[in-house]
Amino acid sequence: MTSLTDRLSQITGAAFAALELPPALGAVAVSNRPDLSQFQCNGAMAAAKLARKPPREIAQAVADRLAADPIFAEVSLAGPGFLNLTVTDAWLAAHVDALTSDPRLGVPDLGHGATVVLDYGGPNIAKPMHVGHLRASIIGDSLRRLFGFAGYRTIGDVHLGDWGLPMGMLISELAIRHPDWPYFDPAATSFPAQSPVEMDDLEQLYPEAAAACRDDVARLEAARTATAELQAGRPGYRALWQHFFDVSVAGMRRDFSALGVSFDLWNGEACVHDLIAPMIEALRRDRVAEIDQGAEIVRVAEDGDKSDIPPLILVKSDGAVMYGTTDLATIVDRVQRFDPALSLYVVDQRQHLHFEQVFRAARKAGLAGSGVLEHIGFGTVNGPDGKPFKTRAGGVMRLGELIRMATEAAAERIAEAGLAEEMDAEERAQVARQVGIAAVKFADLANHRMSNYVFDLDRFTRFEGRTGPYLQYAAVRIRSLLRKAAERGLEPGAVEPATEIDRDLMLLLGRLPDAVAAAVDKRAPNELADFAHQLSQEFNRFYANCHILSETDPGLRASRLALAALTHDQIVHVLDLLGIEVPERM
DSSP, rough: OOOHHHHHHHHHHHHHHHHHHHGGGOOOOSSOOTTTSSSEEEEHHHHHHHSSHHHHHHHHHHHHHHHHTTTTEEEEEETEEEEEEEEEEEHHHHHHHHTTTTTTTTOOOTTOEEEEEEEEOOTTTOOOBBGGGGHHHHHHHHHHHHHHHHHOOEEEEEEOSSSHHHHHHHHHHHHOOOTTSSSGGTOOOOOSSSSSSOHHHHHHHHHHHHHHHOOOHHHHHHHHHHHHHHHHHHHHHOOHHHHHHHHHHHHHHHHHHHHTTSSBBOOOOOGGGGHHHHHHHHHHHHHEEEETTTTEEOOOOOTTTTTTTEEEEEEESSSSSHHHHOOOOHHHHHHHOOOOSSEEEEEEEEEHHHHHHHHHHHHTTOOOOTTTEEEEOOOOEEEESSSSOOOSSOOOOOOOHHHHHHHHHHHHHHHHTSSSTTTTTTHHHHHHHHHHHHHHHHHHHHOOTTSEEEOOOOHOOOOOSSSSSHHHHHHHHHHHHHHHHHHHTTOOOOOOOOOOHHHHHHHTTHHHHHHHHHHHHHHHHHHHHHHHHHHHHHHHHHHSSSOOOTTTTTHHEEEEEEHHHHHHHHHHHHHHHHHOOOOOOO
């Protein structure tokens, strides 16, 4: 199946083609004047230039052909050549009836199995996850869900920061504090299976080690030496690094799980270390890399650049490889393993220049395969002062603390609204967690990803307005309605647009494929958030103005139950694409 507008575009496109004009001119959109028609087509304006005829003459010729099609209740012209289209109730009802039995809710297969790699999350080993990881995780996970539903094979990679100087800082700091540990004995080959440090230790140790390196040149040099020896394969350092990795990932998994975010791969920079040397050698051989002031670089500036694009540094003059080098090697790895048609890097917009350099270098060197590389940037989460969100003490808020705050705020809102009163403590806590996470996720995803937004839990957790809890409650209320209908032996049936309100809801239910396609094309989950909110509002108008369970006409009652069930399924499915769970009840 497909959307109403796509089906009408095919029909209108055929009318243009019959006039020996491109079918694409028949693109149909929802009317911006619903008082005049349900749909509109503006293709005659562009067709006039091709046919060298007045646009209204072309529009009239198209309208004459469409008027003969029985699916149209009305075809008219407006202005210099705009086509206004209104379909028959019978055709609309048949389309919506088909949606009620379609497990994909009318959304066609857009991806046809093409592979998309999504790089998101991006936390660093030995550092606690904080609010700065929120947007990458939420947006990336939603895009993974979205592309998967749209028919793509998706691979989500957390891409950990686990291989640079911070690791050398930790190792050298522990060498000073615990020189007797076997990890620092160059002759040792066997090491304890149990980690000598836990995540809490690393969280305290890293800032102390970083501060020591800032203040002491000798300490910084020791950290650099430790980093080089780690990357060269020194057994004790590799064993200690593995402990860092394991305890860090265990903590990350808990935080990501609490947030409802998942990954297919838990890879980091270290995973591609062995690819770096042969990759650089190939870049040298192909003369893509060159020496500049002792460093090895790839020039990526192109004709037409409006600003300077610096070269990508592969190897510094001291022999150290850079973050961009591991990113290039990661592209090589992903092409070899997955051959993706598309790779999406969901990373703060402030990193855009870095990815522009990396992507250009990959294309110049022929490392990207046939796939497309895209940076999916996003803005910042800010506090009331307009600056990046901090704790009251001025520090960076940990992700676990933010989730706790959201859950507590949701519990308060639920109590204020008099919801979940008949539930036991365990179920109430579960609902509070679901509502709290929905509040945080929807507040993020409802904005275009490039926009900054202010973190305001009081507003996010409300059960009214453009919020996640509002949408959850809308779905739960419909679910309750359907449950009551089932208890009375009432079932959904064939739909019929008995009133303008029934018809408006049906027209909107036919637009889910458009919302999914727009979200995929723009890499913008806010398209789905907008649709879900609009659908919830339209259903509330339907619920307030139309009899459903109290309807005495059996056919009309069955129709409205079918519309309620389809609305429920679409809201729940769209929320799932946003990573939001709907409680069974409230």
